[in-house]
Amino acid sequence: MSVIPASDSSIWIKRFWWLLAAVFIVRVGLMLLFVNGADLIGDEAYYWDWGRRPDWCYYSKPPMIGWMMGSIGWLTGNAEWGIRFAALLLGTATLVIIHRLALVLFDARTAFLAAVLVLLTLANAALNLLLTIDAPLLLCWTLGLLIFWHAAQKPACNLRWLALTLVIGFGTLSKQMMLAFPALMLVFAAFSREDRPLLRNPRMWISILLGMAFIIPVLRWNQQHAWITLEHTKHHFDTSSLGFSRWLGRTGENIGLQALIYTPVTFAALVAAMIAAVKLRRQISRPVLFLLLASAPALACFALLSLRQRINPNWPAAFFVPAFILGAAWLRGVSPFRLHPGWERWSLRIGGALVLLAHVGLVVILTTDLKAIGKLADMRGWKEAGIEAQKFLDRVPRRENTFVMALGHRYSAAEMAFYMPSHPRVYRWEPSGTVLSQYEIWPGPEERIGSDALILEPGSYASLAQNEVFTAAFEKIEFLGTIRVPLGSQALEFSVFLGRNLKNWQPVHAGGK
Template sequence: MSGVAGQFHGTERIGGLETERSRWVAIAVFSVLGVTLFRIICLAFDRTDLFVDEAQYWLWSREMAFGAYSKPPLIGWVIRLTTWIMGGEGTFDVRLAAPILHAMTAAAMFYLGRMIYDARIGALAAIIYITLPGVSLSSLLISTDTPMLLFIVVSLILWRKLSAIRTEGGPLALILAIGLGFAVGLGFLSKYAMAFLFPFVPLAAYLDRNWRVRWSHALFAGAVATLVVTPNLWWNYAHDFATARHTVSIAHWNAAGLNFGSALGFFGAQAGVVGPFVFIAMLMALRDVRNPTVRSLCALSIPLLLLMTAQALISRAFANWAVGAYAAGLLLATPWLAARPHWLRASLILNTVAAIILPLLTIFGTELRLPNGDLALKRYLGRFALVSTAIADARRLDAHVLVASDRSFLAEMFYQLRDDHHIVPRAWNEGVEPPSSHYALLYPLQPGETANALLLSRADSLPACMKDEPPQAEWAATAGFMERATVGLWKIPASCLEGANHGP
C-alpha cells in the first residue's frame, strides 16, 4: 500500500513540475509576444526619420552584395526580406525586422536558460531580455547588433547541444555542427564583433565540462562557418579591404593614450544598456565563481566587457560595442535576481517603464525639447525635410545630379531618390584613398555627370575650391539633427574636379 502511495505522490510531483514548467512557458510567451506586438504597433505610427545608418543599410538591401563599406552585408539582406514581404520601402518596412528579431532572441534566451537551469530561469531571462533598455531602443531602429545577438544565443545553444552528445557521433552531431557553423557564420555576417566572443568559448569549456565538445565537431563547425563568410572575405579583398580599414579607423588606435574618463563612461553606460539592476546583478553573481556554471558564463561575458573597456581606455568605444557580452551575462544575472524578488521586481518595473516610454516618444515626443533647447530626438528628425527641400530646389534648377559629401545627406538622398529617374545621387569625389564612405567607394561623381550637377552642403562646410561660389539656393535647416544650420545648393566649378580620382 505504501508503495502505491509513493508512486502516487511521485506522479503528483512530476505533474506539479510539468504544470509549473507550462506556467512559466506561458508567462514568457505572453510577455514576449505582448511587448513585441506593442512595439510593432508603435513602429507603424513612428514619426522619426531613418537614421543615417539605417538609410545606408536600406541601400545595401537594394545592392544585395556580399559586402559593404563599413559592416557585413546581412543587415541589408534582412531589410530586403521585410521590404519584399511588406511590398514597400517606408520606414516601417525597413525597421520591421528589429522587434521581430529581438522576439526571436528572447525565445532563444528562454531555450538556453532552460538548458542551463530550468524553465523558470529561462522564462525570466526571456522577459528580462525583451525589456532591456538597449533592446527597447534597438527595437525602434534597424541595427547590426540585433541579428548578431540572435546568432550568438543560437550558437551557444548549438554548442551546448553538441557538448551533451560529445561521446556520441552519427547524423545528429553532424547536423548540430553544421547548424553551429551557419549560426557563427551568419553572426559574423551580421557584425564583425561576433568574432570577439568566440575566443572565450575554449575558456568556458575549460572551466565547465558542459561546454566541452569534440575537436572534430568544433573543427567541422569552424569549416562551415568559414565557407559561410568566404564570399564576404572575397568582397573585402576585391575592394581593397575597405571594411577592415574603416574598422581600424573608427577604433582610433593611431591616437591611443590613457583616457580614464572614457573608460569609466563606457563602463557606466553599460548600466544604461541593460538597466542598472541587471548590470549590478551580473557583477554580483561573480561572487559565486566556485560554481562551474557561473565560471563558464563569466568567461563568455566578462572578458568581452573588460576588452571593450580597455578599448575605451586607450582610445574610444561606443556603449553598444559590448552587447555580445550580455547573451551569457544575462544568464549570470537572472538567477541572482530570481533569488531576490525585490531586486527582480524593481528591475522589471524600471525596464518595462522604459520599454513603454521609448516607443511612445517616437510618436508623441518628436517636439519634446531638452533643457538646452535641443529636440530630445534630434538625431532622428529633420533629415527627410532637409533633403526633400534640396531635391525640390534641384528640380526647380533643372539639375540632373545631386552631389554631397556629408554622409547624413548622402544616405537620405539615396533613400528619397530611390525611384527618381530625373536626378541621380552622387558622392563628392574627394580624390583621396581610402574613400570615406560607402557612397564615395561605389557612387562617386563621374566626369560626364558634372554639367548639370549641384552640391548639397552646409554653408560652413564647402570644399575650399567653392568658397567664393554663390549659392543657387539657400535655407535654414528646420528642427532636427541640423537645426538652424545654413544649407544650400551650389554649382560645381570645373576647377574643383581637376586632379580628382574619378574611379569607382
C-alpha cells in the same frame, strides 16, 4: 538546479508568450508613432543605400546589413515602416531564443525572469526600433549559443553541427564580432570536463572551419580594396594620452553608459552573478559554467580596454546575452547560488521604471514640439528636405542627364538618397581625397563626365561657386536656391547649385593609389 513541477513550468511558459504578445503589440504602436514622428537615423539610411548595390563587403562592415536592407526595400517598396518592422521582428526573435536558451539550461521561471530582465532595458528598446548591424548579430549569436548547447548534448548529430555552421557563417557576414564565437566554443570544451571529448570531435572542428570560411569573400573584397575595412576598424582602437582626471572621467563614462542601457541594478546584479560564479567555480553546474565562460572573460577584456580608450556601448552587447541568463539564475537562487529576492525586486522595479519613463518620454516627445530639440532633431526634416531637393531636380534643364551630389557628412548623401521621392543615385564629395565612407569606394562623378550635377551643400550660404574643385570640374556653377526645413529653434538647411557639363573629376582610390 531547482526543479519546478510540470504544471508550474507550463504556467510560466504561458506567461512568457502572453507577455511577448502584449509587448509586441505595444511596440508595433510605438513603431508606427516612430515612423510618423522621426526619420531614419543616419546609419539606417546609409545601410539602406548599401542595399541598393549588393556586394560581398562594404567600407566598414560585412555585407549582411546591406543584403537585409536591399531585401526589405524590395519587399516594402523602400518604406520606412519596413525597416522599423524588420528591427522589431529581429529583436522579438532574439528575445524568444534567449527565453528558450534559459529554459533549456534551467527552468521556466528562470527563463521568464531572464526574458523580463532583457525586456526592461533601454538597449532592448533601441534594438527593437532601430535597424543596425547589432540586430542580426545578436540574433545569430543567441541562436549560436542555443544550437551549440544542443550539439554538445548530442555531439554525434550532424544536423545540429550543420545548423551551427550556418549560424556562425551568417553571423560572420553580419559583424566581425562573430569571429569570436568559435573561441567561446573551444574555451567551453577545454574547461568543461564533460565536454572535453568535443575537442576530439571532427564535427565541431568542421563546423568552426566551414562557418569561419564565410569570411573568405569578405577578405577577398578587402584585398581588392586595400584592406579598407581593417583600416577603418583599426581607428576604433586609436587612443591618446590623457590626464588623470580626464582618464577617470572617460572610464566612468564607459561604466556609466553600460549601467544605463542595461539599467543600474540589473547591471550590478550581472556583475555580482559573474563574480559569484567565479568564486563558486568548483561547485557550479555545467549550464552555469557555459554561461560564465560565454560572458565573463570577454566582458573582463572590454572592462580592461575601457581603461585605455572609449568603448562604444554596443561592442560587448553579444556577451551580455549569456550574462543576463546567468544573472537570472543567480537572482532565482539556482544551485549553487542562494536566492536574492531583494535584488530581483529592485532589478525589475528600476528597470521597469526606466523603460516606462523612456517609452512615455518618447511618446511625449514625438507628439509635441519637443521633437525639435536635442538628438531627435537630427532624425527630423530629412523627408521634407528630400521632397524639396526633388523639386529642384525636376526643374533642371537636362533632367535625364543630371546626377545628384551631396557635400558634408555621409549621412547627408544617404538621407537624400532615401527621402528624395525618385531615390536617385547620390554621389558624395570627400574634400580630403581619401576614403572615409562607402561613397568613396563606389565609382564617383568621374563616370558622369558630360552630365550636369544638382549639388547639395549643407548650410544656407552660397559658397560653392568659389570652390576651386568645382569651378575647375564644371563648365559653370549656378546657385539655384536654398532648402530650409524649420525644426523649432533650429533648421535643416542646404544650398542648392547646378553644375553644368562636368568636364573632369579626380577619382578617389582606397589606399591612396
